[in-house]
Amino acid sequence: MDTAGFNKELLSFLQASPTAYHATSEMARRLTDAGFVALDERDSWNLEAGKKYFVTRQDASIIAFTTGNGEFARHGFRMAGGHTDSPALKVKPNPEMTGKGYFQLGVEVYGGPLFSTWFDRDLSLAGRVTFKDESGVLRNALVNFEKAIAIVPSLAIHLNREANTGRNINPQKEFPPVLGRLSKDEKADFRQILIEELAKNGDKAASVLDFELFFYDTQAPAIIGLNDEFIASARLDNLLSCFTSMQAMIDAGDSEYPTLLVCNDHEEVGSNSATGAQGPFLRQVLERICGSSEALTRAMQNSVMISADNAHGIHPNYADKHDGNHGPMLNEGVVIKINAKQRYATTSETSSLIRDLYAKEDLPIQAFVGRTDMGCGSTIGPLTASELGVRTLDIGLPTFGMHSIRELAGTEDAVALAKVLTRFFKTESVIPH
Incomplete structure (x- = not known):
């Protein structure tokens, strides 16, 4: 796939994936179209060599795999990983607020968003709803209002003269979005609104029991820049990696x-859940594939995991926030992420593997190490390495505005990584001798 075609599909994926639930559903759809067979964790699996499969857990995490020649212990796995969630505002269980006649919803902060970027944006709402249907059966359904239904208005600078000098944002007080006006005797009923929204999709709900819903920015992903150098979108962290890795697996055939x-x-939010990297999902799937504890241990020692999560591109207005020798540039290649405290799981073995693969594709590659006097984020890489004992590499595509409601990446980097990951998935030996 050429760069333009790849980025067109990437933007389509981003637009279809306002939440982790929708991202998982969209990946499942694309994998199915590529010949992968859906598995159910509740069933017995009869896996065959030369086949392609995927399995989802709780609608928000997904594992896809190919069995290849079926010699798992001997050849191990060529693995890649990312995450489906992004920072957002999540609706509270009893969310209705009606201050001064305005209909608002109470929210809590999911993850670590850049607070200031959530103001004055056209917001919609999406996620998963659990309801009882007209027969009394409990069901789940995904919802996406799609159109802009809410906004978090800023306070005018005339009423806050310090807005541009030292603003402290109180999320409890300042983040409840405004959805509309209520008439004098009108009562807000959010669950009834959800029943009506479910009905639009053919899901007839007698009652809504609970939900996991997130506000998101309705502005569509876009290619921008004088020469189309950049991708601007919400949730690039980390759907950019999810799409790129998935496309590489499909392209590897x-x-x-x-x-x-x-x-x-x-x-x-820490990965400590049934669907997170610190939970049992990956290990349990690998145990079922390999068939025994010994086979799994042998397989992991012949495997490499590439954890792909976004990297901090060096910002021209804040260049002093980077180490002078490690300032990644957009459109100059993937970034190897290294940290002495194991916030990233990269080793000399795994970094050498990716350097060699990039060299074989004649593509540029970069490295990131944080300033010694600053803290460092982390990824699923160290969690997966410690859980499975697998050699792990942390990489990322350089971006601006990480955790903003709208992030920025280069148009050349993702397609280049897809080419390298495709080669990785087809490589015979991934372990140095």
């Missing part, structure tokens, strides 16, 4: 060697 992609939920 019927690789002779086993491959695996895992995209976990809850990375932005």
Whole structure:
């Protein structure tokens, strides 16, 4: 796929994926179209060599894998990983607020968003709703209002003269979005609104029991820049990696060697869940594939995990926030992420592997190490490495505005990484001798 075609599909994926639930659903659809067979964790699996499969957990995490020649212990897995969730505003269970006749919803902060970027944006709402249908059966359904239904208005500078000098944002007080006006005797009933929204999609709900819903920015992803250098979108962290890794696995076709992609939920809030990287999902799937504890251990020692999560591109207005020798540039290649405190899981073995793969594709590559006097984020990489004992590499595509409601990446970087990951998925030997 050429760069323009790749980025067109990427933007389509981003637009279809306002939440982790929708991202997982969209990945499942694309994998199905590519010949992958859906598995159910509740069923017995009868896996065959040379086949392609995927499995989802709780609608928000997904693992896709190919069995290759079926010699898992001998050849291991070529694995890639990312996460499906992004920072957002999540609706509270009893959210209705009616101050001064305005209909608002109470929210809590999910992850670590850049607070200031959530003001004055056209917001919609999406996620998962659990309801009882007209027969009394409990069901789940995904909802997406799609159109702009809410906004978090800023306070005018005339009423806050310090707005541009030292603003402290109180999320409890300042973040409840405004959805509309209520008439004098009108009562807000958010669950009834959800029943009506479900009905638009053919889901007849007698009552809504609960929900996991997130506000998101309705502005569509776009290619921008004088020469179309940049991708501007919400949720590039980390759907950019999820799409790129998935597309590489699809492009690798019927690789002779086993491959695996895992995209976990809850990375932005610590990964400690049934669907997160610190939970049992990946290990349990690998145990079922390998068939025994010994086979799994042998397989992991012949495997490499590439954890792909966004990297901080050096910002021209804040260049002093980077180490002078490690300032990644947009459109100059993927970034190897290194940290002495194991916030990233990269080793000399795994970094050498990716350097070699990039060299074979004649593509540029970069490295990131944070300033010694500053803290460092983390990824699913160290969690996966410590859980499975697998050699792990942390990489990322350079971006601006990480955790903003709208982030920025280069148009050349993702397609280049997809080419390299495709080669990785088809590589015979991934472990240095």
